[in-house]
Amino acid sequence: MNEAAMKHRQRILSHLPGRLSAFALAAALAGCAVGPAYQVPTAAMPAGWKEQKTAEGWLPAAPADALDRGEWWKLFGDATLDELASRVQVSNQNIAAAVANYAQAQALVRGERAALFPTVSLDGSGRRSGNIGGTSNAANAFSATLGVDWAPDVWGRLRQAVSSAQANAQASEADLASARLSAVGDLATNYFSLREADAEIVLLDQTIEGYQRAFEITSNRYKAGIAAQTDVLQAQTQLVNAQAERVGLQRTRATLEHAIAMLVGVAPADFNLPAAQWTPTVPGIPAGVPSTLLQRRPDIAAAERAVASANAQIGIARSAYFPNFGLSASVGSSASRVKDLFNASNTLWALGLSVAQVVFDAGAIGATVDSAKAAHEASVARYRQTVLTAFQAVEDQLTAGAALAQQEGLRREASAAADKTEQQLLNRYRAAQVSYTEVVTAQAAALSARRTLVQLQVNRQTAAVALIQALGGGWQAGWTGETPPAAQPISLRSAE
Numbered sequence: 001m002n003e004a005a006m007k008h009r010q011r012i013l014s015h016l017p018g019r020l021s022a023f024a025l026a027a028a029l030a031g032c033a034v035g036p037a038y039q040v041p042t043a044a045m046p047a048g049w050k051e052q053k054t055a056e057g058w059l060p061a062a063p064a065d066a067l068d069r070g071e072w073w074k075l076f077g078d079a080t081l082d083e084l085a086s087r088v089q090v091s092n093q094n095i096a097a098a099v100a101n102y103a104q105a106q107a108l109v110r111g112e113r114a115a116l117f118p119t120v121s122l123d124g125s126g127r128r129s130g131n132i133g134g135t136s137n138a139a140n141a142f143s144a145t146l147g148v149d150w151a152p153d154v155w156g157r158l159r160q161a162v163s164s165a166q167a168n169a170q171a172s173e174a175d176l177a178s179a180r181l182s183a184v185g186d187l188a189t190n191y192f193s194l195r196e197a198d199a200e201i202v203l204l205d206q207t208i209e210g211y212q213r214a215f216e217i218t219s220n221r222y223k224a225g226i227a228a229q230t231d232v233l234q235a236q237t238q239l240v241n242a243q244a245e246r247v248g249l250q251r252t253r254a255t256l257e258h259a260i261a262m263l264v265g266v267a268p269a270d271f272n273l274p275a276a277q278w279t280p281t282v283p284g285i286p287a288g289v290p291s292t293l294l295q296r297r298p299d300i301a302a303a304e305r306a307v308a309s310a311n312a313q314i315g316i317a318r319s320a321y322f323p324n325f326g327l328s329a330s331v332g333s334s335a336s337r338v339k340d341l342f343n344a345s346n347t348l349w350a351l352g353l354s355v356a357q358v359v360f361d362a363g364a365i366g367a368t369v370d371s372a373k374a375a376h377e378a379s380v381a382r383y384r385q386t387v388l389t390a391f392q393a394v395e396d397q398l399t400a401g402a403a404l405a406q407q408e409g410l411r412r413e414a415s416a417a418a419d420k421t422e423q424q425l426l427n428r429y430r431a432a433q434v435s436y437t438e439v440v441t442a443q444a445a446a447l448s449a450r451r452t453l454v455q456l457q458v459n460r461q462t463a464a465v466a467l468i469q470a471l472g473g474g475w476q477a478g479w480t481g482e483t484p485p486a487a488q489p490i491s492l493r494s495a496e
Helices: 003-013 018-029 050-054 072-076 079-091 093-114 157-223 229-263 290-296 298-321 338-342 364-430 436-470
Strands: 119-129 139-150 324-335 347-356
Touching (some): 050 364, 072 436, 079 093, 079 157, 079 229, 093 157, 139 338, 157 229, 157 298, 229 436, 290 298
Antiparallel strands (some): 324 347
């Protein structure tokens, strides 16, 4: 309400009778609000993703609104992961805590909204009294009173409080989405790492089998007197080291299995994830335009809602400059008999208006307002920092995805070459053309290349998970979109 409108209302109200004027004043001012209008804070917005423009193979994202925003993990096409993700949604304790926090925030909104309405109370009492040891008869006294109290929201303080609570509840909803995104993201990362361990164990089993044959060959050659004992010892060293590596991988797998058990909310002793064949799949994930990130990342949504709540707090602080109005009404009756309580002659009524205004507070209200403004500025800064951090995370994962895709082709070539080198040197050793040291070196290089390829493949999957998380997991605020290209499986074995 502007100053001219306020003066006009005051001139009209000055001609009304005293009591009527007071009640009309409260009603007339009920639409006045002293808080600043909320404006969504601005943030620096790039026209597009740098890495999509510069990285080879990246294309602009196409619209994809058909994707179910809640089940992004299904993009990887793994039924076991899908089942585990559904268990996380129900049993993860961090998610359960976030659900409870959201329910609490919603209850606080209902509590703040209730303050907008009158409170009605009913009081009743009964008493019997007399003199102890006296001759007078005992007397009864009964009373009943119905009272109504209402503090009109003249300056919008209560409405601002409701708005603040609603913004906090929406921020809590975004926090819940963040908790789900984090829990399922951790699950996917641990799950893919566990499947990598399974794949490496299979590789080591095949390698150990080959090393065992090489050990037997060198032992036979040594017994026949055509090979040195050092060849046998080198073959034995290769075999035992590979067996030790396998034990270490089993330990890593067990640790990852325990982590997955914790995420699905069960004790590790009650959880078992059998080994299975792993076909790593890297889904195509369109990043869209940067502006969509502001709607799809729950932490950005939570930060923006925190700004809205802080803005409402400025209005609440400013309302202390203005008087508080209170309206009350009551009707009651008293009698010596219960049935007489309802007689009109025993009924009393009352209406009241109260006004309270701070006259002097040595600048306390002004300090509170300044504090609320500073808190608002701080929340705007945190929002902008959250946006910048989100842009960095997306760019980082776009870079990682592009680089890992290129590395995979190179590593596959290297693994194929190492496999051929190993086989050729082993054949030449059998023909007594090279020393066994060269065979050992080739075997170590071939095993390293195979394991590096497997690790690179799982790194592509975890990078895809990280990109999905950086993009918000497909989540979109209800108060504020994209189907990816088809997923492509990648082979575990190096090309021949």
